[in-house]
Amino acid sequence: MIVTRFAPSPTGYLHIGGLRTALLSYLWARRNNGKFLLRIEDTDFSRNDEAAALAIVEAFKWVGLEHDGTIEYQSSRLAIYQEYAQKLLDSGKAYKCYMSREELDALREEQSARKERPKYDNRYRDFTGTPPEGREAVIRIKAPLEGSITVHDGVKGDVVFNVADILDDFIIARADGTPTYNFVVAVDDALMGVTDVIRGDDHLSNTPKQIVVYEALGFPIPRFFHVPMIHNHEGKKLSKRDGATDVMMYKEMGYAPEALLNFLVRLGWSHGDQEIFSMAEMLELFDPNDINRSASVYNVEKLDWLNAHYIKNTPNDKLCELLEFHGVMLVSHDKREILLDALKERSKTLVEMAAQINEILVRPAAFDEAALKKGYKEESKAILMSFAEALKNSAELHLPSDYHHVMESIVAQLEIGFGKIGQPLRIALMGKLSGPGLDTVMAIIGVDETLARIEALLKH
């Protein structure tokens, strides 16, 4: 059985990069009828945040990811870590170190001055004497002193680390007894039965340390997949100052979760020339062994294109539901189908769509100056008046085509081009020179409102 996990630290929200690794872990687990677990890495109490886990679950819910089992909080597993640290102590694979922070700092400074790599000097590794008075010990694990550690990575291949270059007897429990990251990650992943660790490649250099823990405890080592980072336009790791990194902001901005997931799954992974992936297709096709080795740049244009695609292909009922979040209530609107059909083709986001709906439904408060200059001439008034007359004399105007016929008749009657009536009418209806088809707009707002808007322009 394949067991994957998502293990964020509680930062208060779900990061877009986090969502990607969560998605990939989720896909791989589900594809194999395995389990996808969620664990909150909150061993650092100084930044613990209860609401953070909730924020992650909320974001998961929005995009449709679901974890299995209960959420594990590392802060509530302290006894477990203590137990395993004690096991290592008992078996002589770890030891207490009484070195003070000041001594450690001094050692590091000294080493740096000598242009050496700062590392612990193993002074308490084989210590048997009496410990110094009044000093709380940290627990250090005995790391190998020589040789190499190879990470077998499904994305990067075999990565070999020379022990002398990167390791020392690192701390697994602080002086206050709380465990440290590399220790708890390994313990938890092992205890939770995680078989496939899919995470950002910023963790690659931590992996040898975790392997040391796995081996000391006799746990089987999982498969690793270190997926490349998402970069910003400067080529750096995506961070808060790049704008939208909180997943829930995408909801605010009017993105469909399907579009966001589709976008993320294509970053560093592909299946031939296919661009559009439904959740079902991702589930069927995704394999972490196919992930690219190189980092990718986060570009919004493609996300916008995908989002537009999903909006176009969303049924109107569903669209109606989604638009409520953006303040648009259409359930009882009798021309709702015409309205949505017209606008879903022209919106990149739901926010845009909501704005466009309001532009149609709400009478223009003002007329765009440039538009008036360009499209509202002296002759326009007479044309608009004729059109208004024709509307009043027409019965049973419902569909866009009904209005279109009226426009055609006026154009023929006055022997003018469509633009002669189109431009002023557009200004009257929308207050500007762009927008959906005029016949559609009129069908949506109805004859009375159309006449009122023409009237308003003529009085302007």
Added chain:
RNA sequence: GGCCCCAUCAUCUAAUGGUUAGGAUUCCAGAUUUUCAUUCUGGCCAUACGAGUUCGAAUCUCGUUGGGGUCACCA
């Protein structure tokens, strides 16, 4: 700086050692549209550099350059 990773159009990516290096997004042009958008058609644009292996290299090897990550009693 040490260690590790990475390198195909601007961007996301495809290409059993043999393709006119393909697709998508962006951009540009044309068509459709009363307008804008959509849609359709077309166009511009890439194997970082240098050696080597090979009949043949984007692909394998080495080097150079460039970029990124990581080096805590943070996670």
